[in-house]
Amino acid sequence: MNKKKVSLKDIAEKAQVSTALVSYVLNGKEKESRVGHEIAVKIKQIAKELNYEPNYLAKSLRSGKTQTIGLIIADISNPFFANIARIVEDEAKKYGYTVIIGSSDEKADKSWDLINVFLNRQVDGFIIVSSEDSEEQIQYLLDKNVPFVLLDRHFPNLPTDFVSLDSYKASFDAGSHLIRQGYRNIGLIAYKSRLFHMHERIRGYRESLEQHSISFHPEWLKEVEFDAVEREIKVGIDEMLASDSAIDALIFATYRLAIAGLKYINSLGLKVPDDLAIVSFGQAEAFDLYYCPITYVLQPMEALGKTAIEILVQKLKKPDPDRKHILMQAQLMERDSSRLKLKIS
Amino acid sequence: MNKKKVSLKDIAEKAQVSTALVSYVLNGKEKESRVGHEIAVKIKQIAKELNYEPNYLAKSLRSGKTQTIGLIIADISNPFFANIARIVEDEAKKYGYTVIIGSSDEKADKSWDLINVFLNRQVDGFIIVSSEDSEEQIQYLLDKNVPFVLLDRHFPNLPTDFVSLDSYKASFDAGSHLIRQGYRNIGLIAYKSRLFHMHERIRGYRESLEQHSISFHPEWLKEVEFDAVEREIKVGIDEMLASDSAIDALIFATYRLAIAGLKYINSLGLKVPDDLAIVSFGQAEAFDLYYCPITYVLQPMEALGKTAIEILVQKLKKPDPDRKHILMQAQLMERDSSRLKLKIS
Numbered sequence: 001m002n003k004k005k006v007s008l009k010d011i012a013e014k015a016q017v018s019t020a021l022v023s024y025v026l027n028g029k030e031k032e033s034r035v036g037h038e039i040a041v042k043i044k045q046i047a048k049e050l051n052y053e054p055n056y057l058a059k060s061l062r063s064g065k066t067q068t069i070g071l072i073i074a075d076i077s078n079p080f081f082a083n084i085a086r087i088v089e090d091e092a093k094k095y096g097y098t099v100i101i102g103s104s105d106e107k108a109d110k111s112w113d114l115i116n117v118f119l120n121r122q123v124d125g126f127i128i129v130s131s132e133d134s135e136e137q138i139q140y141l142l143d144k145n146v147p148f149v150l151l152d153r154h155f156p157n158l159p160t161d162f163v164s165l166d167s168y169k170a171s172f173d174a175g176s177h178l179i180r181q182g183y184r185n186i187g188l189i190a191y192k193s194r195l196f197h198m199h200e201r202i203r204g205y206r207e208s209l210e211q212h213s214i215s216f217h218p219e220w221l222k223e224v225e226f227d228a229v230e231r232e233i234k235v236g237i238d239e240m241l242a243s244d245s246a247i248d249a250l251i252f253a254t255y256r257l258a259i260a261g262l263k264y265i266n267s268l269g270l271k272v273p274d275d276l277a278i279v280s281f282g283q284a285e286a287f288d289l290y291y292c293p294i295t296y297v298l299q300p301m302e303a304l305g306k307t308a309i310e311i312l313v314q315k316l317k318k319p320d321p322d323r324k325h326i327l328m329q330a331q332l333m334e335r336d337s338s339r340l341k342l343k344i345s
Numbered sequence: 346m347n348k349k350k351v352s353l354k355d356i357a358e359k360a361q362v363s364t365a366l367v368s369y370v371l372n373g374k375e376k377e378s379r380v381g382h383e384i385a386v387k388i389k390q391i392a393k394e395l396n397y398e399p400n401y402l403a404k405s406l407r408s409g410k411t412q413t414i415g416l417i418i419a420d421i422s423n424p425f426f427a428n429i430a431r432i433v434e435d436e437a438k439k440y441g442y443t444v445i446i447g448s449s450d451e452k453a454d455k456s457w458d459l460i461n462v463f464l465n466r467q468v469d470g471f472i473i474v475s476s477e478d479s480e481e482q483i484q485y486l487l488d489k490n491v492p493f494v495l496l497d498r499h500f501p502n503l504p505t506d507f508v509s510l511d512s513y514k515a516s517f518d519a520g521s522h523l524i525r526q527g528y529r530n531i532g533l534i535a536y537k538s539r540l541f542h543m544h545e546r547i548r549g550y551r552e553s554l555e556q557h558s559i560s561f562h563p564e565w566l567k568e569v570e571f572d573a574v575e576r577e578i579k580v581g582i583d584e585m586l587a588s589d590s591a592i593d594a595l596i597f598a599t600y601r602l603a604i605a606g607l608k609y610i611n612s613l614g615l616k617v618p619d620d621l622a623i624v625s626f627g628q629a630e631a632f633d634l635y636y637c638p639i640t641y642v643l644q645p646m647e648a649l650g651k652t653a654i655e656i657l658v659q660k661l662k663k664p665d666p667d668r669k670h671i672l673m674q675a676q677l678m679e680r681d682s683s684r685l686k687l688k689i690s
Binding site: 100266285 | 463467
């Protein structure tokens with residue numbers, strides 16, 4: 001398989017154009033150089049026929065640009081992140097970027113590995129869904145002036161660009177909705193986490209109770225460990241139901257928590273919403289197919305992904321010391337799982 | 346931030362060991378060189394403290410090895426592939442490999458892009474879930490002697506290593522199970538695709554009817570376009586139900602098809618399984634949470650992902666012209682959606 005490497009000149013000769021023109025086209029600069037569409041197509045066709053292989057590595061070392069974006073998500077097996085990855089990819093493609101993806105499994109050390117691997121693969125920039133305790137990595141990227149945008153999660157103390165959900169408001173709205181529907185004893189299951197968005201979800205929930213003059217009972221709030229969701233959710237729900245102020249409604253702070261919780265609620269034979277009303281963060285097919293469609297916090301995934309790419313592409317074009325802080329609003333999708341409470345007289 | 350770059354020598358001095366030893370440890374070769382665990386930990390710790398940055402790029406150009414595997418999946422927003430990506434990553438990590446992921450969205454041209462991007466990023470090898478019409482790319486990798494393993498889908502005419510599901514057998518079992526449960530008019534919804542595994546699912550279904558002396562009715566088989574699933578599934582189910590031999594059971598050849606189909610079946614007010622029994626490929630939380638838990642074909646995802654990595658790592662260690670062809674067996678998880686048919690007398 002030791003063929004001579006095909007050069008730009010070989011292509012130029014076959015296409016009967018200049019080598020410079022071939023270079024423009026194969027480097028994706030046909031627009032700048034006003035090359036006709038037909039000739040560009042012809043050049044690409046010939047390059048393909050001849051099995052031309054651009055030496056990207058040498059090229060990147062020269063230009064410092066690879067037209068590649070590294071996307072680090074917190075957990076690829078979580079549909080929310082998998083879907084957002086799909087959106088980021090589609091959007092990046094429109095700007096001529098290829099996205100390579102790594103999943104940190106919510107672990108800071110794996111996220112470090114990925115940042116290093118991607119830096120060494122010379123991505124032009126990053127989109128990062130941060131894992132807990134990864135502030136140091138983000139600071140490192142800031143120090144090195146690597147262009148990046150945080151997505152879905154951010155660190156309020158670090159001067160980064162970010163595109164996140166307004167988790168406080170979304171959670172406040174979820175609680176207020178349940179109260180308006182006649183529920184009073186409202187629980188929240190969240191993760192035990194130092195991540196800001198999780199704290200905001202707790203804060204919004206508590207504020208919704210407070211503003212409606214409902215006294216908060218500590219047993220209504222359960223923060224479960226990421227690595228022990230199934231077990232801790234069972235204990236948590238048991239305690240919430242056994243309390244003197246037993247809950248009549250429950251908010252799940254993430255999709256994963258909702259799935260585990262709903263399985264347990266089913267196994268207890270509780271009927272949604274008559275025995276227990278439900279609102280959850282995160283959209284999912286499982287919520288649609290549940291016997292009682294689940295009211296959920298619709299996160300603007302499309303807009304989150306698109307905006308993150310737009311900001312990053314802008315920064316790649318023209319470095320900008322200003323930071324963009326985008327907090328997007330969720331929309332509460334009201335369905336049967338939180339319908340008006342039956343008053344038992 | 347223009348600090349002098351930290352060298353192996355700097356680390357060696359601080360750790361009071363030889364530069365060679367530092368090199369061994371930081372290149373992950375401590376086992377070969379019998380370095381003690383404690384000293385290895387110490388060296389890594391110091392490297393971290395000093396913010397040592399290995400020059401992977403220069404290193405890869407020298408050694409030709411990057412300890413990176415490129416994983417191309419067909420669609421990241423499909424939970425089956427997202428979960429398999431997670432397994433591949435976890436497994437690769439055990440062997441010291443980092444996985445970078447790209448999603449082809451079931452499109453051959455995007456898969457080409459990703460193969461090029463990853464080759465130019467110098468991955469050591471590939472795991473590929475092929476998209477339709479991508480034989481040419483696979484042949485290209487074969488011609489170039491790039492180590493790779495096909496996962497979940499393969500091309501029977503190409504001499505590649507692969508790890509796939511025995512789709513024929515899984516589909517045969519699904520059909521036979523429904524027949525044993527008393528159903529006779531069994532439909533199948535699959536994708537219109539040139540991919541081998543999809544044909545095998547259709548073949549297995551038809552064979553199950555044939556072996557049980559049930560005449561196949563053409564209107565029982567619907568092959569829907571990937572880009573028009575929702576619309577074509579509605580039409581397909583309508584036709585299957587309106588037929589003179591109206592179906593009493595339905596098999597979905599993939600998870601996506603099942604979700605779209607179940608939504609439509611719900612909207613028609615049909616009760617599973619009394620009006621229509623269901624079996625589906627692909628496992629999903631939505632199947633557990635459905636009012637009538639769905640019988641499904643459990644694919645051995647863990648084993649599929651692990652075996653693919655094992656074969657690839659073997660090949661990376663020691664090139665081997667032999668090809669491994671692994672067809673794994675699925676397991677039918679029998680649940681309420683296909684329970685014994687009620688005989689109406």
